[in-house]
């Protein structure tokens with residue numbers, strides 16, 4: 001299906017006006033620092049494929065307006081330089097992780113991408129979540145908060161989430177905007193997690209974060225862009241049937257992926273690896289995945305599972321195409337860090 005304004009066979013249209021080019025380069029540079037972390041001028045030149053003088057001009061402008069600051073001096077590949085990072089003066093972002101139906105996991109994340117404080121609060125209904133978020137913000141220097149992100153389990157359309165039976169996503173966002181007078185953005189939690197994992201991923205390969213929760217999701221970042229869904233969250237692979245023997249799912253009645261992963265424990269890792277590889281191989285081959293990240297799996301299990309999945313992929317794919325399979329280095333902080341990055345980019349980019 002070809003959607004209006006979308007060119008499936010052509011590269012993204014390049015801006016023709018010099019002012020547009022400058023804006024686009026500035027936006028790409030900020031996006032790179034926000035999603036991939038602080039970098040020197042030389043590193044930014046490599047990441048973006050722009051000349052050193054072009055980078056220096058954009059950096060100069062951003063330093064003048066105070067969006068970025070110069071941090072530590074480092075030597076990257078021989079040439080020393082200072083790390084450019086998002087200014088700490090930019091403020092903090094409040095992230096409300098709503099994946100659990102019974103609680104809200106709150107975090108304050110600095111513009112530099114660090115979790116400053118975090119708290120889990122029991123909250124089931126829309127009103128309880130609203131109260132939990134506003135109370136959390138009042139407690140942590142509300143004048144420094146520049147926006148709120150809802151990291152949600154479902155489909156997000158243009159920054160809005162419709163919600164669940166217990167939680168009305170639109171009423172929640174509206175209530176927060178009225179109470180706080182701040183931008184409120186919903187993001188899919190798996191996509192946010194993938195954005196955080198991108199910091200540790202080689203820049204020139206497709207990356208996927210496989211997240212285990214009540215559901216199993218694959219969030220894809222291809223060509224530096226999140227691949228989001230149109231009718232449902234992209235990459236929901238919860239009830240796919242891998243064709244490997246396993247327990248029967250009480251929801252779909254088949255030997256599906258989530259049924260195999262719900263019972264995942266260290267002794268059963270060997271049995272689960274083929275199931276994960278079976279659903280992953282066609283995805284990895286079709287979109288040229290280079291880097292696969294496991295997120296939200298029990299920690300020891302994930303460390304044991306990653307090499308086994310990679311080994312299983314070798315039996316199902318041409319060896320040269322097998323992606324690296326690793327465990328997320330960001331742990332529980334991945335979702336708030338990625339969610340905050342998405343809001344920051346929306347505000348600054």
Ligand SMILES: [Zn+2]
Pocket residue numbers: 238239249250251252253254256257258259
């Ligand atoms: Zn199922």
